[in-house]
Amino acid sequence: MTATSRPPALSMRGITKAFGPVKALADADLRVERGTIHGLVGQNGAGKSTIIKILAGLFRPDRGTIEIDGEPQTHLNPRQVEARGIHIIHQDRLLVPTFTVGESLFLGHEGGFGAFGLLNRRRMQRQAGEALRRYFSGIDLPIEALIADLTTAQQKIVQITRALLNRPSILVLDEPTAALNKGEVDTLFTTLRGLRDEGISVIFISHYMQEIENLCDRVTILRNGKDVGTVDPRTTPIGDIVAMMIARDIKEMFPGRKRKIGAPALEIRDLTVKGKFEDVSLSVRRGEIVGITGLIGSGAKEFLQTIYGLRRADGGQVLIGGKRVVIDTPAKAVAHGVALVPEDRRSHGVALDLSIRENVTLSSLSRYGSMGFIHAGRERSGVDALIGELDVKAAGREVLVRKLSGGNQQKVVLAKWLSRESSVYLLDEPTVGVDVGSKVEIYQLLSRLAEKGAGILVLSTDLIELMGICDHLVVLYRGRVVAALRTAETDTDDVLKWATGAQASTRPDMPAATMPAS
Amino acid sequence: MSLGPAATGAVQAGSPHRDRPQTARTARAGGIDLMIRVGAYVAVAVVLGYFSVAAHGFFSLSNVVNVVEQSAILGILAFGMTLVVIAGGMNVVSGGIDLSIAANMGVCAAVFATSINAGVSDPVAVALTLGAGLAIGAVNAFAVIGLGVLPLLATLAVMNVCIGAELVLTQNTVISAASPLISLMSSGTFLGISVYAWFLIVASALFIVLVQYTRWGLRLYAVGAHREAAHAAGLPIAKYQAASYVIAGLCGSLAALLSVARLSGSSPGANDNLLPVIVAALMGVVFSRRMVPTIGGTLLSALFIGFLANGFQLINVSSYWVNGVQGLLILAVVSMTSLTKRAGT
Incomplete structure (x- = not known):
């Protein structure tokens, strides 16, 4: 832990952000000390992703102040954020499928690999190997392999290594372990602890409470756009943290x-x-x-x-x-x-680029029409009833499913089958x-x-x-x-x-x- | 299943997908890639092998040189197309494509021939021609990136503008042209190799270095293959895509210089090259390990198409058949790439 005299690595205070009538964040604080692993938990819609996007410079807060290393920041944009040493590893694996591991690690930062813009591939691959060995020793990741041939876990590791190559001072990981197996999670945690000991601050977002307990020095709980507490997860029972998240007893x-x-x-x-x-x-x-x-x-x-x-x-x-x-x-x-709600809803359960209405009625259109025509009014009221019954949180039935959170997407899958009454x-x-x-x-x-x-x-x-x-x-x-x-x-x-x-x-x-x- | 009694309070403690590695591309898809690649080489070998037996003198030095010279125009146009496909992505509908590139060559050839006939010196005529090609490329870039029109439609429209402009300039007639540069290009040799062949050799080398060995080339691939990833890496996507169309425009005008030299003037029908250009650029994909467009692959495909046309000629099959065969090749290549994509998801 850092001495109290030093300013925190990150201090966000009184952050408020509204999207139309919906307040995503209301007077939320997040204070991350240097050289700590700081958990961020909350239900979907609690404001986790909004506060991270504000930190990333993607959204501008309506109110509130942001200080990095004690310096007030105004009008952050993504480039400045990176320049200040803040690197964010998003949930999506933003990697080019046809690139090798080495190319992926250095894309955009190939500079220094030869004069006249020529690539020094051999050096690139060698440095890629060194970086992977340094941060993820024990994980077998062939640097000549194409991204498309890697497992999702390996892709995640490439993504994290890519951020680490930029020597971040604050590393933000959004649900990094969702696709990793036990061994890979352990390796990642060892790496993160090593980074913490080097003085890097890590912000770790996860749904898995055990990970928060195992890894984090502090955890901030968000609920309805407000931070409802920052506690030490090693001494606070998980049940208490969950209770703070949902404000309701687990039973x-x-x-x-x-x-x-x-x-x-x-x-x-x-x-x-x-x-x-x-x-x-x-x-x-x-x-x-x-x-x-x-x-x-x-x-x-x-x-x-x-x-x-x-x-x-x-x-x-x-x-x-x-x-x-x-x-x-x-x-x-x-x-x-017989209805099946598959596990991998993104590839089997819903059509991401169709609206909620279209998804819900896709397999039961005959109920909403006659002679091949859709009765639009009947379809609308049917869908609205289901959205209401399932409490799908969306601005309306025409919202694309892609824009919904995981929980709400799952509800749409369920609504689709309910609409058939299996x-x-x-x-x-x-x-x-x-x-x-x-x-x-x-x-x-x-x-x-x-x-x-x-x-x-x-x-x-x-x-x-x-x-x-x-x-x-x-x-x-x-x-x-x-x-x-x-x-x-x-x-x-x-x-x-x-x-x-x-x-x-x-x-x-x-x-x-x-x-x-x- | 990491769940135990200790996790009683942990609502999300169970992480069911922990022990299940998810491969982005299945081994089966990798197998399909390999099959297609091997199949492509075998098919090429079979076709060339057949002609070497059936067509007398097919692999004689003079015939090979002849094919290389004939393929220079196709190759250079296809390089431009390849760049556009790399930067725009391989999606058949929304990806990068420049349908105007052959018509561009037609109008540029007309510019070259008419300006020579108007008494303009060679350097000025060349400058005008290259300027015309660059301008057409810039219009494509503006329509696709600036206005956001689908490349397929934007370049189709520009193609029609080019065809119209060529007709206005030439009145749909052959315009003969003669100048020192034209005669040098049509009959000059260096180290025993004709200027046409040199054009192809030098252009291939330059493009291979640019696309395969520079930072710019790597980023061009990133922009086309995964827009969001390129954006997240801080790359200016629009600039790379715009550049690909402008370079393709330049390729159109370079090919126009060769075409005027070869035909001793400008002649209608340049747009007939469009189909083989698309074939060459798309077929090149099957020659690369990553199943992406490459300059080397495009060059091989352009030469293969050259040999195919030449072989048909030698065994006295009507050249009309060549069109049909090229159409089938497009169908085969496009369906193969979509097959691998489907298996890959």
């Missing part, structure tokens, strides 16, 4: 379970896809939310995809509403009233990358769907989520059902043991096909 996140269980909506008998999963059976009744979980490679994801017709089953039966059906294409799944919902990691507030709304929505008589099957690896919303839980391990549990009678520890294979399946008589009655 209140999950809706109550007073649903009427009806006849089976979806029954799976001995479904098999060779090499993925074998003889998986389960049933989801009307009004029931069933969870399915398992480690990567457990076959749970493939199982969901097979039910929806994305994969061809090698054996087994699928019954919908008690009737045997063959679903070998998604079109047939839709025709049988009888079976399959959800694949429905709350990945979604902020806490939207999560709560999605949980409530699932609960309401079940109340209306739908059968819901949720694949998730977030055990707290599954324990919170599901009636039953099916655990897959290496392609086989190892446990069928009632969530009321188990805990995350138990589930984790089954999922990791720590608890061997010693109950061959376990009737996987029939859920314990509730």
Whole structure:
């Protein structure tokens, strides 16, 4: 920690910024000491990205002062910000896919690589290698590889290294770990700690509370455009921080379970896809939310995809509403009233460049028109009703989905299926990358769907989520059902043991096909 | 699954995608790239091999030199087109393309021939011609970058303006022209190599250095391949894209000088070169490891197209067929690149 006599690396005070009638920031303060890692948390819409964009010089605040190293700044623009040593690593991986790692690291700063604008590629590649070894030793990243051939994690590392080459004094990372695996996160954290010890200030934005706890010296919590506290996450319980973010107790996140269980909506008998999963059976009744979980490679994801017709089953039966059906294409799944909300919503769930209205009614246009014509009025009122029901935060139904936050995009995906009124919902990691507030709304929505008589099957690896919303839980391990549990009678520890294979399946008589009655 | 009881309060503590590396481009797409590249080389080898057997004297020195000379105009135009495609991106609809480049050559040839006939000295005539080409390039740049018109439409419009201007200048007739420079270009040799061939050799070398070995070239690729990334790297995108159109305009006028020398004047029909120019620039992509337009790839494609036309001539197939074959080549190349793109996402 720095001596108190030295000015902070960054001091933003009384920052206010409104977009039309919406106040994104209201009198927010952010003070970052030199040589610290400073977390910034808050729900989507709390003002995190707005305050970062003001720091980046992309937005001008309506009110408030910014001091960098004690010097007041006026009218920051992106170039000045960089000149002051502030480098921001955005969530988007802004890299040229056809460039090598070396070229990507130095694009825009190739200067010094030879006279007359000639490139010294060999030197560029060598310095690229040195930089990567210095900051990310232990991570294998071929410098001659093309960006397009790298994993998202490797691309993230290139992006961060690129910023570090500019010797920043303040490094801002916006959700840097979303695509990284455990080992890569550890390496990144080691690097960030090293930078901190060199006196660099790091501003770290993340949804993952454990990362904040592990990494940050301080954390500022934003809520509704205002900083509601700056605390030491190593001594403050995570629950308290979350409570500050959402101003609500975590137990209140999950809706109550007073649903009427009806006849089976979806029954799976001995479904098999060779090499993925074998003889998986389960049933989801009307009004029931069933969870399915398992480690990567457990076959749970493939199982969901097979039910929806994305994969061809090698054996087994699928019954919908008690009737045997063959679903070998998604079109047939839709025709049988089965809806799938995929994990990767950006590439499969929504059309980013279409409006909310178009996305919502895309797969159910027939309900909004006749003889091939769309009844615009009926479509508008239908969409507005769904936007209202799901509380999609947007300026209107014509807003492009691209402009929405992750949570709101997910709500649009849900609205799209609601608009069809399916009888079976399959959800694949429905709350990945979604902020806490939207999560709560999605949980409530699932609960309401079940109340209306739908059968819901949720694949998730977030055990707290599954324990919170599901009636039953099916655990897959290496392609086989190892446990069928009632969530009321188990805990995350138990589930984790089954999922990791720590608890061997010693109950061959376990009737996987029939859920314990509730 | 990093979730345990310790994380009870952590709403987002579970990070389900942690253990799942996401590759931006699948191994399958990489395989398709390789297949296409190998396929392209094999196809070229098969075609050339066939002609070397079927067409007598196809690989004789004089015929090869002949093809290289014939390909000089196509090559230089295609270099200009390649630059525009690099800077504007390869998207078939919204990417960079200069449809006016062949018509530009036509009007520039008319400028050159008429100014020579008007009694202007060679240097002045050359300056006028190059000035005309640069001006056309600047108009394209203004329409695309300044006004924001799709390159496909902007340069189509400029193409029509060029065709009209050429007709006004020439009244749709052949305008013969003769001058010391023209005769030097049409019959001069250096080290036993004709001026046409030298033009192609020097232009290739200059463009290869400019595009593949300079900072400017690297940035040009960045601008076309990922606009936002280039912007984030602080590059002035508009300037790079504008420069590509102006240089393409210059290429049009350079090709015009060669064309006047080769035909001893200006002659209608310059715009017939448009299709082969597009083929050469797009087909060049399949010769590069990264599946991007390169000067070297464009040169290979231009020569291949030259050999193709020449081979058809030698085995007495009507030259009308060449047009059809070029059309098919465009279709093949464009569908291949979109195939790799689709597999890549």
